Each structure stands twice: as C-alpha cells, then as structure tokens.
C-alpha cells in the first residue's frame with residue numbers, strides 16, 4: 190500500500206534512554222541504527238524531519254544535583270550529553286543516506302552549527318534532517334520542553350514523542366495491571382491528572398500554542414511511519 194504522509198514538517202523527540210537499548214548506559218550501536226532507519230523511512234517520503242534527543246543515557250541534571258552538585262552545573266553537563274547523542278544520531282542518519290545538520294543551543298562551533306531558526310527552516314526545506322542539540326541552552330529545563338519550543342519555532346505541525354511505552358495510561362502500566370490505555374486526551378487533563386507523559390512545563394507550553402503531541406512506542410518497527418501517515422498509533426494530546 191502506498192504510504193501518504195499526513196504531515197509535511199515534524200519534530201521527533203527521542204529520550205536519551207532510547208539510544209542505550211538494554212545496556213543501562215551510553216549508546217548501543219544496534220539501537221541507534223534502528224532509530225536512524227526508522228527516521229530515514231519518513232525522510233524518504235519527503236517529510237521534513239527535525240529531532241531533539243535527550244541525554245538521560247549519559248547524564249541527567251537532577252541525578253547530579255541529588256548527588257550534591259550545583260543544579261545549574263549538573264544541568265550544563267546534561268545539555269552536553271545531548272550534544273553527544275545528537276552527533277551520534279547525525280552520524281547514524283548520514284550512514285542511512287539522510288543528510289543532517291546538528292544545531293546546538295550552546296555555542297560549540299567546531300562540532301555543531303549554532304541554533305539559528307531560519308537556517309534550520311532552510312535546511313529542512315532543502316531536505317536535510319535537523320537535530321537540535323543542547324536542549325534550550327538553559328539549566329532547569331528538559332529536552333521535552335526544548336522539543337516543544339523548537340517545534341513551535343520551526344512551525345512543525347506535530348511533535349512526536351517516541352518513547353518506551355505505547356502511549357498514555359491512566360496510571361503506570363508497569364506498576365498496575367489494570368492501567369487503562371488512553372488514545373486521546375486534552376493537555377488540561379494531562380496537567381490535572383499529573384500524567385507523566387512529558388514534564389509539566391513542556392505540556393503547558395504546547396497547550397499555550399496549540400501544538401499537537403503524539404506519544405508512541407519507538408521500538409515497534411514502522412511506528413514513526415504509521416504516525417506520520419496518520420494511522421493513529423499511541424496517544425494524541427491536544428486541546
């Protein structure tokens with residue numbers, strides 16, 4: 190069956206953990222190659238793809254501060270971890286034939302372009318996948334919030350959060366056998382019920398600007414493709 194994309198410009202948020210597979214730390218080559226292959230499928234349909242990747246597989250600011258570090262210093266380390274992941278993802282995508290550019294919110298001109306909104310848009314128009322590294326460039330934020338921010342700045346039609354669960358449940362499905370799957374939910378309900386889909390700052394920013402979000406399982410083959418083709422995978426969050 191011919192695949193028809195429902196969206197022309199998207200942002201995919203991947204957690205850092207998505208790249209580590211079963212290793213518990215770092216980047217697993219098989220995993221990053223799988224992710225790159227899945228992203229390549231939608232890029233090959235002509236969809237303009239941008240991405241934000243987390244850093245939790247390498248370093249998370251909260252973990253550093255709970256171990257006694259200054260929170261801002263720990264967060265700076267977390268942002269640097271996202272740059273490492275972004276460079277790895279870019280390399281894996283290039284190997285699959287997808288031209289990419291990494292734009293960093295922290296200046297490090299030798300390894301990545303600086304984040305320049307209109308330049309990012311131009312890359313997308315030219316068929317390059319753009320990876321936004323270093324989160325928002327500010328401590329006390331997360332890459333979920335960075336993903337919502339960048340998606341809005343580049344006018345992405347939707348933000349896909351490709352993660353380790355298949356969508357939103359009314360309670361944690363790992364802990365509760367009777368957890369019920371929710372196919373659609375409003376931003377307000379996510380906030381009120383404190384469902385841990387994304388952090389609250391990210392959800393509120395998406396709500397303020399009406400950016401649709403879709404959460405689904407990254408690990409299932411063709412899920413990103415199905416989401417791009419509007420085949421209703423996972424949970425859709427909107428007003």
Ligand code: UDP
Nearest residue numbers: 205243244245250264267324325330331332
């Ligand atoms: N971070 C930050 N500002 C940002 C984005 C990220 O300080 O705008 C830091 C923060 O310490 C965070 C870490 O980078 O814990 C890694 O990002 P995140 O925890 O969102 O990664 P994920 O859970 O998606 O792997």
